[in-house]
Amino acid sequence: TDAFNADAVRLHPTLLYDSMQEAMEGRALAGLPTREYRSVLHGIYHRKIKELASLYPFLFTLENALRARLAAEMERLCQIRTWWHPVEVKLRAGRNPKELRQIGAMPVGGRFIAQLAKMVEDVDGPQLNRGILKDIDDGMTFLCETSFGHIRYLISEGWQFFEQIFRPSAPSLKNLTKREFLNTSQIILDARNELHHHNPIRERQKVVSACEMLLDYLNYHLESLDRDISTQQYRRPSFSVKCEARHMVCRPAMATKG
Numbered sequence: 001t002d003a004f005n006a007d008a009v010r011l012h013p014t015l016l017y018d019s020m021q022e023a024m025e026g027r028a029l030a031g032l033p034t035r036e037y038r039s040v041l042h043g044i045y046h047r048k049i050k051e052l053a054s055l056y057p058f059l060f061t062l063e064n065a066l067r068a069r070l071a072a073e074m075e076r077l078c079q080i081r082t083w084w085h086p087v088e089v090k091l092r093a094g095r096n097p098k099e100l101r102q103i104g105a106m107p108v109g110g111r112f113i114a115q116l117a118k119m120v121e122d123v124d125g126p127q128l129n130r131g132i133l134k135d136i137d138d139g140m141t142f143l144c145e146t147s148f149g150h151i152r153y154l155i156s157e158g159w160q161f162f163e164q165i166f167r168p169s170a171p172s173l174k175n176l177t178k179r180e181f182l183n184t185s186q187i188i189l190d191a192r193n194e195l196h197h198h199n200p201i202r203e204r205q206k207v208v209s210a211c212e213m214l215l216d217y218l219n220y221h222l223e224s225l226d227r228d229i230s231t232q233q234y235r236r237p238s239f240s241v242k243c244e245a246r247h248m249v250c251r252p253a254m255a256t257k258g
Helices: 002-008 013-025 034-078 085-092 110-124 139-144 148-157 159-166 178-196 204-217 222-231
Strands: none
Touching (some): 002 013, 034 139, 034 204, 110 148, 159 178
């Protein structure tokens, strides 16, 4: 009981509860003495951590592929490299960016400009005094300072310009609608937020499928990435703290007295 109480003040409560539920409802504890229950429970808990970690490459890949494509499209449409700069200039002058009717060669509407202005302010601060934008001279670097939510809404507000990204480049694809894009990207946004707050993802496959679908339009094959990752080796980190009984780790037999 003392060991389980110690777990309760060190482990993620929802993940711990889910691990207990899985252990109780499955056969993981069948035939085992009670002294081994905790070791099994920690094994399930750590597997769940690994499952959460496994989503990171998919979210990372989708988000940055979308950033890169959006940056390229904005430069092509505007025909200027620093396409956010006209909005930044208006903001620094204390004027409403919605006065803009185009950015370079790209005609723009008020909602699109409002979203781009929000991105500029979120990157450099409401007073534009963080000094971040002064060192940025390309779209990909600018977008890397923004959130996935920023990117999602910018694409949505400029759908008439970006719809062509989600048109078929192969017979297996169909035109993606704005609503489908929003619904699919919402799944990804929600998963990112849950992972950021260290919460379990209830439907991992749903998240993977959402990433896979959007990446397919960007001509990126997610299963190939997953297969390659599974075969790659990396140097494991080294650790200097010796395992002792006080740590109450998942494999108590590893701990030494003290």
